[in-house]
Amino acid sequence: MLTTTGLVALATSFSTALAASQGFNYGSTFTSGAVKFQSDFEAEFKAAQGLIGAPAGGFNSARLYTTVQGGTANGPISAIPAAIATKTTLLLGIWCSAGDAVFANELQALKSAIAQYGSSFADLVVGISVGSEDLYRISPTGLLNKENPGAEPATVANYIKQVRETIAGTPLSGAPVGHVDTWTAWVNGSNQVVIDAVDWAGVDAYPYFQNTQANAIGNNKALFNDAFGATKAAVGGKPVWVTETGFPVSGKTVGEAVPSLENAKTYWDEVGCPLFGATNTWWYTFQDAAPDTPNPSFGVIGNALTSTPLFDLSCGKVESE
Numbered sequence: 001m002l003t004t005t006g007l008v009a010l011a012t013s014f015s016t017a018l019a020a021s022q023g024f025n026y027g028s029t030f031t032s033g034a035v036k037f038q039s040d041f042e043a044e045f046k047a048a049q050g051l052i053g054a055p056a057g058g059f060n061s062a063r064l065y066t067t068v069q070g071g072t073a074n075g076p077i078s079a080i081p082a083a084i085a086t087k088t089t090l091l092l093g094i095w096c097s098a099g100d101a102v103f104a105n106e107l108q109a110l111k112s113a114i115a116q117y118g119s120s121f122a123d124l125v126v127g128i129s130v131g132s133e134d135l136y137r138i139s140p141t142g143l144l145n146k147e148n149p150g151a152e153p154a155t156v157a158n159y160i161k162q163v164r165e166t167i168a169g170t171p172l173s174g175a176p177v178g179h180v181d182t183w184t185a186w187v188n189g190s191n192q193v194v195i196d197a198v199d200w201a202g203v204d205a206y207p208y209f210q211n212t213q214a215n216a217i218g219n220n221k222a223l224f225n226d227a228f229g230a231t232k233a234a235v236g237g238k239p240v241w242v243t244e245t246g247f248p249v250s251g252k253t254v255g256e257a258v259p260s261l262e263n264a265k266t267y268w269d270e271v272g273c274p275l276f277g278a279t280n281t282w283w284y285t286f287q288d289a290a291p292d293t294p295n296p297s298f299g300v301i302g303n304a305l306t307s308t309p310l311f312d313l314s315c316g317k318v319e320s321e
């Protein structure tokens, strides 16, 4: 029998379970370099929301890397009206690795989006990420992988300040402002000024790429948990969101990590399922193979836009009460 107290407890646990954002990362272009328009983003968001077998709550959040629409200097990205049309929440991205002029265009696009879409936009914003792996790109590993240019920690901190000034007094003023980087950047004491500047830290973690460690699929859960735990320990109690993680369905072997549907599913079950519903998570990724399949490929769907995943996404968890 459900008493009033029981109902309240049930309602509380239910809303807690769905409180975390759950979604994917979305680029502003296709693999051909063709830019995405509103209809493209809408089709992707709808297909992701309809994913067959998705865990409770579904995938209705989108992390973006840039606020600028492809093919424009500083127009707001059409993922924003697509999100409004499909009730998709947004982790906005401000690109910070291309110098001050490009950053100024990002700020202008943000201002225009606020002016154009107001609170229907602001109500969907889970957070704003100022930068993506910019500190990793200036680290020795980033330089070795020719990922440069990135941005210095003082630059990222200054950009965060400018974003806060831009949203102050607007419908977006309540949006938590953070930064996304690799766990190796978060634990690097030289980047403390960025930790001090953020409301939350986003971590991108890929045991698949950690080829200096034993990174066979059987060790991936432990490697992910180490990266996540080290980031949490480094950021002094600020929330840590998982902004990118995943395992390739196809492509080259890196160290001991072998891409396959089976291993991608193992990673999903062991790393994804415990995160979903509990920690804000934007998986990498929904689709990265339109029209051409990259090597490695991380998409849970292939070249064609569909809600039928390449492997079983159900988490098989019995929701506890």
Ligand SMILES: *[C@@H]1O[C@H](CO)[C@@H](O)[C@H](O)[C@H]1NC(C)=O
Pocket (backbone or CB within 6 Å): 135, 138, 139, 140, 141, 152, 153, 184, 188, 189, 190, 191
């Ligand atoms: C630590 O961070 C600083 C500033 O971002 C960077 O210059 C340096 O290369 C980083 N060191 C390592 C080992 O990543």
